[in-house]
Amino acid sequence: MQTVSKQWTLGRGQDGGLEATETFSFDSSELKNPLQDAVLGAGWTWRGVTTGKL
Secondary structure, three states: OOOOOOOOOEEEOOOOOOOOEEEEEOHHHHHHHHHHHHHHHHHOOOOOOOOOOO
């Protein structure tokens, strides 16, 4: 499962018009490979788990 979260701030640009600037970004898929490498490198087993209501 992948989760993406972004936060934007509205402000005025140099030309005086409205401008949206990304102030925060998080993508859970960027964590999966480093975490999986650490787990497997420690000799553990990686198993994907789905949680929530079925």
